[in-house]
Every structure is written in structure tokens, then in C-alpha cells.
Amino acid sequence: MSEIKAPAGKLSDNERQKGNSKYLRGTIAEDLQDPLTGGFRGDNFNLIRFHGMYEQDDRDIRGERVEQKLEPLKNVMLRCRMPGGVITPAQWLGIEEFAASHTMYGSVRITNRQTFQYHGVLKQNIRPVHQWLHQLGLDSIATAGDVNRNVLCTSNPVESELHVQAWEWAKKISEHLLPKTQAYAEIWLDGEKVQSTDTDTLEPILGKSYLPRKFKTTVIIPPQNDVDLHANDLNFVAIEQDGNLIGFNVLIGGGLSMEHGNTATFPTTAYEFGFIPLEKTLETAAAVVTTQRDLGDRRVPNPPHW
Amino acid sequence: MDASGAVPAGVAAAQATQEQASPVLVLSASQTGNARRVAQSLQDKLKAAGVASVLKSAGDYKSRQLAAERLVLVVASTQGDGEPPEEALSLHKALFGKKPPEVKSLQYAVLGLGDSSYPDFCQAGKDFDSRLEQLGAQRLFDRVDCDLDYQATADEWVEKTVAWLVEHESRNTAANAAPASVSALVNDPQVHAQIYTREKPFTATILTNQKITSRNSLKDVRHLEFDLGDSGIRYQPGDALGVWFRNDPALVDSILASTGVDGAEDVTLADGKTLGVRYALIHHLEITQNTPAFVKGYAQLTQDQALLDLAADSKALQDYIAETPIDVVLRRVPQTLTAQQLCDLLRPLTPRMYSIASAQEEVGDEVHITVALVEYEQDAVQYQGGASGYLNRRLEAGDEVAIFIEPSAHFRLPQDPQTPIIMIGAGTGIAPFRAFLQKRDAEDQEGGNWLIFGNQSFKDDFLYQLEWQQLAKSERLSHYSFAWSRDQQEKIYVQHKLLQEGKQLWQWLQKGAHLYVCGDASRMAKDVEAALLEVIASEGGLSVDDADAYLDELRESHRYQRDVY
Numbered sequence: 001m002s003e004i005k006a007p008a009g010k011l012s013d014n015e016r017q018k019g020n021s022k023y024l025r026g027t028i029a030e031d032l033q034d035p036l037t038g039g040f041r042g043d044n045f046n047l048i049r050f051h052g053m054y055e056q057d058d059r060d061i062r063g064e065r066v067e068q069k070l071e072p073l074k075n076v077m078l079r080c081r082m083p084g085g086v087i088t089p090a091q092w093l094g095i096e097e098f099a100a101s102h103t104m105y106g107s108v109r110i111t112n113r114q115t116f117q118y119h120g121v122l123k124q125n126i127r128p129v130h131q132w133l134h135q136l137g138l139d140s141i142a143t144a145g146d147v148n149r150n151v152l153c154t155s156n157p158v159e160s161e162l163h164v165q166a167w168e169w170a171k172k173i174s175e176h177l178l179p180k181t182q183a184y185a186e187i188w189l190d191g192e193k194v195q196s197t198d199t200d201t202l203e204p205i206l207g208k209s210y211l212p213r214k215f216k217t218t219v220i221i222p223p224q225n226d227v228d229l230h231a232n233d234l235n236f237v238a239i240e241q242d243g244n245l246i247g248f249n250v251l252i253g254g255g256l257s258m259e260h261g262n263t264a265t266f267p268t269t270a271y272e273f274g275f276i277p278l279e280k281t282l283e284t285a286a287a288v289v290t291t292q293r294d295l296g297d298r299r300v301p302n303p304p305h306w
Numbered sequence: 307m308d309a310s311g312a313v314p315a316g317v318a319a320a321q322a323t324q325e326q327a328s329p330v331l332v333l334s335a336s337q338t339g340n341a342r343r344v345a346q347s348l349q350d351k352l353k354a355a356g357v358a359s360v361l362k363s364a365g366d367y368k369s370r371q372l373a374a375e376r377l378v379l380v381v382a383s384t385q386g387d388g389e390p391p392e393e394a395l396s397l398h399k400a401l402f403g404k405k406p407p408e409v410k411s412l413q414y415a416v417l418g419l420g421d422s423s424y425p426d427f428c429q430a431g432k433d434f435d436s437r438l439e440q441l442g443a444q445r446l447f448d449r450v451d452c453d454l455d456y457q458a459t460a461d462e463w464v465e466k467t468v469a470w471l472v473e474h475e476s477r478n479t480a481a482n483a484a485p486a487s488v489s490a491l492v493n494d495p496q497v498h499a500q501i502y503t504r505e506k507p508f509t510a511t512i513l514t515n516q517k518i519t520s521r522n523s524l525k526d527v528r529h530l531e532f533d534l535g536d537s538g539i540r541y542q543p544g545d546a547l548g549v550w551f552r553n554d555p556a557l558v559d560s561i562l563a564s565t566g567v568d569g570a571e572d573v574t575l576a577d578g579k580t581l582g583v584r585y586a587l588i589h590h591l592e593i594t595q596n597t598p599a600f601v602k603g604y605a606q607l608t609q610d611q612a613l614l615d616l617a618a619d620s621k622a623l624q625d626y627i628a629e630t631p632i633d634v635v636l637r638r639v640p641q642t643l644t645a646q647q648l649c650d651l652l653r654p655l656t657p658r659m660y661s662i663a664s665a666q667e668e669v670g671d672e673v674h675i676t677v678a679l680v681e682y683e684q685d686a687v688q689y690q691g692g693a694s695g696y697l698n699r700r701l702e703a704g705d706e707v708a709i710f711i712e713p714s715a716h717f718r719l720p721q722d723p724q725t726p727i728i729m730i731g732a733g734t735g736i737a738p739f740r741a742f743l744q745k746r747d748a749e750d751q752e753g754g755n756w757l758i759f760g761n762q763s764f765k766d767d768f769l770y771q772l773e774w775q776q777l778a779k780s781e782r783l784s785h786y787s788f789a790w791s792r793d794q795q796e797k798i799y800v801q802h803k804l805l806q807e808g809k810q811l812w813q814w815l816q817k818g819a820h821l822y823v824c825g826d827a828s829r830m831a832k833d834v835e836a837a838l839l840e841v842i843a844s845e846g847g848l849s850v851d852d853a854d855a856y857l858d859e860l861r862e863s864h865r866y867q868r869d870v871y
Binding site for chain 1: 516517518519520521529764765768769770771772773774775778786787788793794
């Protein structure tokens with residue numbers, strides 16, 4: 001059997017951006033200081049996605065503002081990381097308070113991947129929003145970009161006694177697959193600048209250039225399949241014995257997201273690979289992710305799922 | 307003296323060369339150009355009459371030279387709250403300072419220009435007049451103060467003065483010593499003789515009337531472009547554009563209704579013209595700025611006790627006119643008047659001045675200005691500024707406006723293109739800096755450019771944001787700082803940015819940078835000056851007095867220039 005290799009060819013510009021990003025730092029901190037624009041320049045426009053944000057602008061008034069010699073009304077959408085979509089009442093109040101006082105639309109938007117988004121956060125409010133989330137025990141690390149996204153878990157805790165155990169694993173998987181770079185804390189939370197310990201082993205799982213595309217993980221508690229075990233890259237189906245979680249059946253390779261008109265990116269369903277005991281969970285997750293990392297197609301941005 | 311004394315034709319005082327007395331100094335202290343025009347006409351008439359004289363603008367005049375003068379004629383305007391015009395600040399300060407110049411042998415006369423709707427009417431003229439006397443100089447004749455319609459009074463003073471000098475001077479001055487002393491102003495290549503003037507404006511077509519604040523802004527600021535066509539009009543960055551505006555017909559009709567005047571009735575204006583009253587109110591009379599004279603006159607006509615009381619209390623009257631438009635006075639105390647009575651209460655309309663926001667090196671035969679709408683509510687009625695309402699709300703592209711250039715003597719880019727400049731402005735005070743940068747960019751001038759701009763909000767009030775971004779990208783704009791007063795809990799203004807970047811500011815000054823300040827005079831310019839003094843003291847390690855002297859030195863060497871209003 002011949003060795004499997006990543007497709008050869010010229011890498012996409014996304015790969016250059018990630019590789020040159022100094023572990024997701026880019027020059028984001030400088031852009032935050034730039035008083036001429038409400039947006040991010042060059043590579044930073046994409047790099048902020050790894051920190052959970054997309055730069056957007058109010059398209060309805062884009063033309064009007066150009067006439068007014070004003071740049072588009074740039075702002076960011078921020079997506080929170082919330083494994084399994086579980087928050088406390090105190091967190092909810094805090095989330096709502098920030099939305100009301102510091103976003104353009106005053107709203108919290110719930111997503112279909114068990115988290116929420118703030119829309120219309122102006123640049124001056126970006127560091128404050130991260131600090132606000134941080135003091136609520138939340139963050140937006142890796143909720144966008146070419147990384148493992150928010151980990152889903154069957155949502156109804158009343159439905160199954162296994163929920164607490166399974167949800168714990170959703171959180172563990174999320175943590176395990178997070179970027180290890182301190183860029184997030186450094187840029188947004190006044191974190192200590194870590195003295196150049198950046199080496200090629202800083203990101204043992206994600207690697208210096210992170211993943212070729214976004215990556216989605218779920219934890220499913222039968223009989224519910226609300227998070228859809230066939231529609232995500234990596235799916236852990238909870239297996240219990242005497243009311244205790246003992247391991248997972250693993251399904252790999254699904255994905256719904258597609259680029260319009262590009263048949264190579266059409267949705268695909270996940271394949272069942274078999275049972276793993278609990279203690280192999282994180283190892284398995286890392287093995288699947290590193291396989292995607294090493295063998296995925298890096299010649300185009302957002303390549304096919306597998 | 308005899309005011310009727312006409313200048314004897316051709317009094318060529320050529321016979322008097324035995325004594326080389328120093329020429330008469332005509333000193334103009336002008337803000338908008340009116341005082342300069344009067345001084346210029348005085349100088350022309352003295353020359354024609356054979357009296358040797360030198361015309362200087364106060365900004366070009368070193369105050370210590372005053373000790374060497376023999377006779378000085380001061381034409382001084384007043385701005386804001388009784389302050390001298392920008393160019394005369396140094397002279398004013400020197401005269402009132404600890405070591406005033408020695409003027410005991412000096413003879414002098416003063417003509418003051420002002421606006422009687424302000425409390426300290428002609429204060430700068432009064433200051434020069436009384437201070438020179440205090441310091442021992444000899445007053446030739448009593449000061450004359452002119453109101454906004456200054457022309458006739460000023461002309462009379464000029465005639466009188468020339469006549470007096472012809473009588474007293476012609477025998478002991480060298481008549482044709484003048485050429486060597488013809489004023490720097492006349493030869494100043496930066497001040498062009500204008501074809502179109504305040505009296506004979508050019509009718510320009512509006513090319514663009516574009517709001518440049520966002521839909522969420524609390525301010526309506528417009529960018530206006532005018533087509534100068536083949537008028538041949540030339541201007542320099544730093545000059546102002548005079549705009550003859552028309553009053554709002556709706557406001558005129560409201561005034562006619564309150565006074566029961568038929569708009570078709572004829573009235574005779576101060577200049578002798580007879581016109582329909584409605585037309586006169588729209589085109590020729592000031593109805594958006596209240597004056598003490600109006601309130602006093604109306605109080606007499608109505609015999610309304612509250613108005614009579616106000617008219618007798620000048621402090622209360624000042625406060626009242628500041629917040630009560632003419633229309634509101636009439637609405638509150640309606641009274642039937644004749645058309646002529648109504649018009650006699652009102653002053654002639656005067657043009658409004660706007661700092662030019664463009665450079666011809668960039669825009670060719672166009673001139674641009676930046677206009678903020680003045681808007682306020684009184685007695686549940688919405689009022690707008692006369693000119694800003696006209697420009698921002700009642701005109702659009704294709705409409706015509708009467709305009710003229712008012713050259714600035716002292717708001718000018720450095721001669722040396724290498725000299726760095728620091729531009730400090732708030733609100734529409736950004737206008738001349740757009741002109742500065744257009745010129746420096748078009749001519750590829752290499753001096754550094756630092757913009758310090760303040761307004762309410764980054765996303766709504768960043769005037770010309772896209773242009774500044776382009777200039778920063780090409781590195782023409784080398785440094786920039788912005789103060790958005792309402793984007794955070796505490797108010798941040800341009801002076802806070804100066805303090806914050808004090809070290810950098812001091813370094814730029816050490817490199818010979820010129821400082822420019824444009825915008826609101828009453829608060830911004832004062833706060834900026836205090837911040838500048840603080841930076842100079844702390845970064846330069848200077849005492850308060852030495853920092854003050856340092857800034858004076860900058861002002862006198864034209865490195866600290868202001869266009870404030």
C-alpha cells in the first residue's frame with residue numbers, strides 16, 4: 001500500500017497567512033491602535049477569525065457612507081465558545097448586559113451550533129468584549145477559522161442521566177483541541193507576553209499552519225440525534241453501561257457546509273469507525289484532527305471536507 | 307479738527323525734503339480683511355496726497371519697533387469676546403505686558419471696527435487707544451468706532467485723517483520716500499489682487515453639496531464644491547471664502563406676519579435703494595442675528611415694558627439677544643409696523659466667511675468649503691443659521707451663490723516645503739488642513755504632516771475620513787491623532803491628545819515645525835493654547851513665564867498660527 005500524502009501543489013494564500021501569523025498574532029495589536037479605521041488590515045482581517053470574530057460592515061449604508069467620505073461602518077461579529085451550549089443564569093445576564101450597552105444592535109443572537117453571537121461590536125469595544133466574557137468565564141477562542149470549532153453536545157440535560165458525563169467530555173475535547181498559542185490572552189486580555197517560546201512544537205495538534213479548513217466536533221447521547229452525528233467531521237456517540245458512560249462509537253468525515261456551485265465541496269455524511277473506551281477519547285480526537293491537518297488539501301481555501 | 311477738510315488736489319509736498327522724518331506707520335490689525343481694506347485705502351490716499359507712509363499688518367510688525375516710530379495710525383478690528391484679531395495678539399500682549407515699548411514721543415490715532423451685537427464692541431480698538439495714551443503717547447484725535455456697516459464711517463475717518471496729515475506732515479516728510487516702504491502686503495505674492503470682491507462677488511455654481519457626517523451624527527456638516535469657471539479667481543490654502551447668503555423665505559414671511567407688513571410694499575435701504583420689503587428681507591437685511599439696536603428700537607416702537615427694561619440693562623440685553631432670535635422677539639410681542647419701520651430696525655446683511663478646504667494645485671477651478679449647520683429651537687420653532695441653513699438645506703448642485711475670496715495674511719503653509727507642520731483642529735476646523743495637504747501632496751512637498759483632529763464620534767463625525775486614509779497610506783500624512791469626545795465615558799478633546807503626545811510634539815517643535823490651530827475660538831483654541839504651554843514647560847523644562855515667552859516667539863516668527871472663530 002502506497003503512503004498517503006497531502007495533495008501536492010501551490011498552497012493557498014490562507015496557508016501563507018496562517019504560517020506567517022506568529023501563532024495567530026499577526027499585527028492585530030497594531031491594528032487595534034490604528035485610529036484611522038474601524039477595521040483590520042491585510043492578513044489580520046482573516047486572523048481575527050481564529051479569535052472568534054469576523055469583520056463585517058453595515059451593507060445597507062455602505063454606498064451612502066462612501067458618498068459621505070466615511071469608510072464603511074466596520075464592526076465585528078463575535079461568536080462565543082460554549083461547549084454543549086451550557087451557561088449559567090449569571091452568565092446569561094452578563095451576556096445580555098454587554099449586548100444591550102456595547103453592540104450596535106443591542107441583541108444576542110443564538111446560533112444553530114449551541115452558542116451565541118454578538119453582532120455590531122465596534123473596534124473600541126473589542127478588547128472590552130473579550131475581557132467581559134473572560135470575567136464571565138467565557139471566551140471566543142477558535143470559534144471561527146481553520147480550527148476545531150465549538151463542540152456540540154446533545155442539548156437536553158433532563159432527557160438523559162448521561163448528560164453531565166457526556167458534556168464533561170465535550171468540554172475536555174474542546175479544551176484539548178484549542179490552539180495553545182497565548183495570542184488570545186496577549187492581545188485581548190492584557191496577558192503576559194510569553195518570551196519567545198514559540199517553536200515548531202508549540203501547537204502539537206494543530207501545527208504552525210493550523211488546519212486546512214474548519215473542523216466540527218459533536219458528542220451525541222442516544223436516542224437523541226439533535227446535533228446530527230452524520231453532519232460533522234468528528235462525532236462521539238455516547239455508550240453507557242449501568243448508567244455510566246464507558247466510551248464512544250466514533251463517526252468521522254461528515255460535513256454540510258458547501259461553497260455555492262462547487263461540487264467538490266458538496267455535503268458528505270460521516271462514516272462509522274467503531275468503539276473507543278473513554279480513556280482513548282482525547283487521543284482519538286487528536287489523531288483525527290492531525291490526520292486532517294497533515295493530509296487535508298491546502299491548495300485552496302475551504303477545501304472539501306476530506 | 308475740521309472733518310470737512312478735503313484733500314487739496316496734488317499737494318505734492320516735494321518742497322519738504324530738508325528733514326527726513328520717518329514715514330507715517332499705518333498699522334492694520336485685521337481678522338476678516340475689513341480692517342486691512344480700510345488701512346489699505348488710507349495708505350493709498352496718503353500716497354496720493356504725498357504723505358510718506360508705510361502700511362504694515364500687525365502680524366508682520368515687531369512690537370519693539372514701536373519705540374522708533376513717530377506717528378502711527380491703527381485700524382483694528384475686534385473678534386469674539388472683545389479680543390484683538392489673531393495677527394495683533396503679539397502686539398496687544400507686548401503693549402499690556404511688563405515691559406511695554408517706549409512710546410512717549412509717539413503720536414497716534416485709532417479706528418476701531420466691530421460688531422455692536424457683541425458685548426465688548428470694538429474692544430481691541432479701545433484697548434490700543436487707551437493703552438497708548440496710558441503709556442504716554444499723544445492722541446491726535448478721538449478714536450472712531452465702526453459697526454458692521456463700517457464703510458461710510460471708515461471712509462469719513464480716512465478722509466479726516468488724510469486731511470489732517472496733509473496739513474501737518476507734508477512740509478516735513480520726503481514725499482517720494484514711499485516706494486521703499488510700500489507695504490509687504492501689497493507685494494506679498496501670496497495675497498492676490500482679487501478680481502471679484504465682497505462688493506463685486508462672483509456668481510458660482512454649486513457642483514456638489516454633500517453631507518459628510520453619517521446618518522446617526524448629531525451634526526449636519528456639508529462638503530460644498532463651487533465651480534469658479536473661467537473667473538480667473540485664485541486663492542491660497544488658508545484663505546477664506548466669503549458667501550453672500552439669502553435669508554429663508556419662510557422666516558421672512560413669519561416676520562412679515564408678526565408685524566402685519568405687506569411683502570410687496572416698498573422700502574428704502576440705508577444705501578438709498580428702493581425695493582420690495584420681502585425682497586429686501588431676503589437679500590439685504592440681517593434677520594438671523596439679533597442685536598441690541600434691534601431690541602432697543604423695537605422696545606421704543608412697542609413701548610413693551612419687559613423689552614424697555616431689557617433695553618436699559620446692557621448685561622441682561624446681551625444674554626437676551628444671545629438666545630432670542632429676532633423672529634421670537636416679534637412673535638412674543640407682535641406689533642403692527644410699517645415696512646420702513648421694520649427695515650430700519652435691521653442691519654444690512656453681511657457675508658459669512660468659511661475657511662477654504664481645497665487647494666487649486668489639486669482642484670483647479672473649484673473651491674471647496676466645509677459647513678456645519680447651525681440649528682436650535684426656541685419657543686417650539688426650529689431655527690437655522692442664516693448662511694449654513696441656506697447652504698446646507700436650501701441649495702443643491704446646480705444652484706448659484708455669490709462668493710468672493712478673502713485672502714488670509716497669516717494662515718499660511720511654511721515657505722520651506724521641508725518644514726514639518728502640526729495641524730490642530732476641531733469640527734469644521736479641519737477645512738484648511740485639507741487644503742494644506744492637497745497642496746503639499748500635489749507639489750510633493752516633503753515636510754512631515756501631523757493632523758490632530760477632534761469631533762464627537764469616530765464612526766459618525768470623522769470628516770473626510772477616506773481622504774485622510776489615502777494620505778496616510780501614501781505617507782503624506784505622517785502622523786495623526788484623533789479625539790472623539792463622545793466615544794467613551796469621559797470627554798476627550800484635542801488638547802488631551804496634545805498632552806498625551808507631549809514628547810512627540812516637543813520633538814517636532816525642535817525640528818522647526820509650524821503649529822496651526824483652526825476651529826472654535828472660545829473654548830477649543832484656549833484649551834489648546836493652555837495644553838501647548840503645559841507641554842512646552844514640561845518637555846522643555848521651562849518655567850511658566852519662559853514657556854509663555856517661547857510660544858510668543860513662535861507666534862511672532864509665524865510658527866504658531868491660528869484661524870479661530
